Amino acid sequence: MIGLDLRPDPGIAGMEYISGDIAEMNLEALLADVDVLVHLVSALEPWSENGSEGTRDSEVTRRLLDAAGTAGVGRLVLMSSAMVYGAWPDNPVPLTEASALRPLPECGFAVNKAEQERFAAQWAEEHSDVDIVTLRPTASLAEEHVGWVVRSLRSAANLNGESEVPVQFLHMDDLAAAVELCVVGDLTGVYNVAPQGWISSGTALDLVGRTHRFNMSEQLLRRVTTWWWKKGPALSRSGVPWLGNGSAPTSPGVLRYARFPWVVASDRLRAAGWSPQFTSEQAFISGHKSPPWGMLDPRRRQQIALLGAVAGGLGAVWGVLALARRLFRR
Numbered sequence: 001m002i003g004l005d006l007r008p009d010p011g012i013a014g015m016e017y018i019s020g021d022i023a024e025m026n027l028e029a030l031l032a033d034v035d036v037l038v039h040l041v042s043a044l045e046p047w048s049e050n051g052s053e054g055t056r057d058s059e060v061t062r063r064l065l066d067a068a069g070t071a072g073v074g075r076l077v078l079m080s081s082a083m084v085y086g087a088w089p090d091n092p093v094p095l096t097e098a099s100a101l102r103p104l105p106e107c108g109f110a111v112n113k114a115e116q117e118r119f120a121a122q123w124a125e126e127h128s129d130v131d132i133v134t135l136r137p138t139a140s141l142a143e144e145h146v147g148w149v150v151r152s153l154r155s156a157a158n159l160n161g162e163s164e165v166p167v168q169f170l171h172m173d174d175l176a177a178a179v180e181l182c183v184v185g186d187l188t189g190v191y192n193v194a195p196q197g198w199i200s201s202g203t204a205l206d207l208v209g210r211t212h213r214f215n216m217s218e219q220l221l222r223r224v225t226t227w228w229w230k231k232g233p234a235l236s237r238s239g240v241p242w243l244g245n246g247s248a249p250t251s252p253g254v255l256r257y258a259r260f261p262w263v264v265a266s267d268r269l270r271a272a273g274w275s276p277q278f279t280s281e282q283a284f285i286s287g288h289k290s291p292p293w294g295m296l297d298p299r300r301r302q303q304i305a306l307l308g309a310v311a312g313g314l315g316a317v318w319g320v321l322a323l324a325r326r327l328f329r330r
Contacts, residue, residue, distance in 0.1 A: 027067030107253035
């Protein structure tokens with residue numbers, strides 16, 4: 001196996017890594033003896049949604065596909081995302097592979113993935129001898145990795161009041177199993193990748209012990225998240241405490257994905273032999289360390305939060321009295 005990446009991962013056994021920029025490699029020569037090409041990565045950074053990285057990502061995909069056609073690669077596995085369906089109030093629950101692609105225009109990542117799929121479909125018409133498989137996984141995470149999508153969704157859910165939106169979380173081990181099935185099997189076409197069913201956004205927050213949620217209008221929430229997204233990394237580096245504790249800025253482009261449903265059905269992939277080992281709850285918990293109060297029931301957490309609020313109020317009163325006493329002495 002040969003891996004092409006900017007940052008090689010030495011931890012994968014049996015993988016020969018070639019490090020460098022794909023845009024500058026002689027891909028035709030590298031793919032000369034390759035039977036299956038798996039395109040997993042994206043060059044689009046979440047905090048740079050101005051389109052330039054998305055354009056570069058599309059060009060890398062075009063180069064890979066053209067090189068694959070020239071080299072005679074027999075199978076292509078393309079990693080897309082369930083975010084290409086968009087998060088809309090009228091979305092069916094769940095979405096299937098037959099659902100229309102309606103990525104939110106403000107989410108550059110989703111728009112870019114939909115563009116990659118469109119180009120791959122056009123390329124497939126010209127290369128009918130190549131089997132193409134496209135995977136659309138939902139938000140994915142694991143013990144060692146919680147990506148920016150999951151962090152953004154969690155942060156936005158905290159500001160979404162009492163709204164309950166259906167959500168799904170996919171463990172990366174299950175995603176890896178889906179990729180392996182596509183490599184060694186005879187699958188073709190598009191497949192959603194997600195656990196069976198879904199949970200509510202409130203349930204996801206309860207799993208990690210959140211004691212409170214805020215309620216903001218969508219307009220105010222958009223302003224807050226836009227400011228946080230731009231200023232958050234710099235403030236975090238400067239040591240601002242409220243950006244810590246596992247909190248993360250929310251990409252404005254992901255905001256609506258925390259407000260409206262985009263859960264998917266994976267019946268087609270299951271029928272092909274894929275069987276996930278983790279539920280949405282298990283996958284979500286695996287990527288988050290629950291605080292000490294996370295094991296408490298909601299009523300107990302509410303009591304503790306109330307005691308904390310009372311203690312804080314008493315402290316404020318004491319501070320006001322102390323200040324008044326000092327001013328009176330003067």
